[in-house]
Amino acid sequence: MARVCCKYRPKLHSFRCLPYCTMPGSMRDFRCAATCLLLLLSGVELRPHGWAESRRQLQTIQRRILDRLGLQQPPVPRQRLDPDGVRRAHQLYREQLSQLRGNRSREESRVPAPPRTLHLLTPKLERRPDASAGSCCYNLVLSRTEAFQQALSVTRAELRLFQQALSAHDVSRLNVSWPSRVTIYGLPEPGQRSGHPKLLHSYALDALTLSLDLGAAVRRWAASTEQRLHLQLVFAADISAFLATNRTSQGAETLNLEVETQEYLGSRPRKARALEEECKKSDGKCCLKSLKVSFHDIGWSDWVIAPNSYYMKFCEGSCPHNYKPASMHAQIKARMHTLSKETPAPCCVPAGYDPMVLMHYNSDGRLVSTLFEDMIVTKCHCA
DSSP states (O other), X not given: OOOEEEEEEGGGTEEXXXXXXGSOGGGOSHHHHHHHHHHHHHOOXXXXXXXXXXXXXXXXXXXXXXXHTTOSSOOOOSSOOOXXXXXXHHHHHHHHHHHHHHXXXXXXXXXXXXXXXXXXXXXXXXXXXXXOTTOEEEEEEEEOOTTOOTTEEEEEEEEEOBXXXXXXXXXXXXXXXXXXXXXXXXXXXXXXXXXOOEEEEEEEEOTTOOEEEOHHHHHHHHHSSOSEEEEEEEESSOOGGGBOOEEOTTSOEEOOEEEEEEEOOXXXXXXXXXXXXXXXXXXXXXXXXXXXXXXXXXXXXXXXXXXXXXXXXXXXXXXXXXXXXXXXXXXXXXXXXXXXXXXXXXXXXEEEEEEEEEEEEOTTSOEEEEEEEEXXXXXXXEO
């Protein structure tokens, strides 16, 4: 009887047995021969650790897909596609997938913008004595507040100059040609040796002007790391008697600046978002895991035309207090669980899905496409 030695092939879940004389010298040892002999005598097919669990998972996936398709068992195609037919089917599948992604992109673009917030800021106003005759010049200093931070996008910023529109009598008191002008300069931080006033904008002032648009200047400042914004307002006419100033308890003059903001909307591609949700650490907390399902490996390649495989994602892990809470209820539930085990802990469950198109033969043996709206989990939370 010829001696043999067997090598396990993980992808095929089987052993390949070769005559002992054809094996490399490194494998010609007693343990190899003993293992092969026991295998041949017992007839037991060995499996790697965890193989049984993976097999149960794949069987569950097979059963669920068949149930969703209304099939008791895999269908038998009436007529198999030739290579040209397979290419046409895959082309149709790619077109359907592209159309589906385009529709979802348009849906996501219609997501309403976050609500806007109105901030009432009070920049300090300091009159400069070096203005030319008949005009006036002010320095305006605006500081950040706790609610006004870098993470905000400025949509509007208006500085209130006058309480009401100037009347013809008010204009006549100015004793200057009207309409007049105001010029806005950006100033460097005090103490900086370098830097000169920078012309930002110039506006016409007429009898109906109430506010001054500072949107561009405030927007640039809001996106910077500077704690204060320094501007200089140069009025061609001395309108100081009509300015809508307020006075603080320390005696400083201020104006009201209305700034409208909304949370910054940065672009986050779908794929990048999904990668953030993947389990990167083995800390056991709620996260998104993946299992590749190959329709060829599970014996379905004869009736599932496309895709060839897909990643079945699932949520797994513990839900400690304040970790990815789905709602206020989930937060309270997690807190109650830490106090008493009678309250069940929140569960790690899907929080979003992506659709999937399956091109396959139906029970009548005809080639069809089925859309699964909730096939692929995209993120998880604790509920």
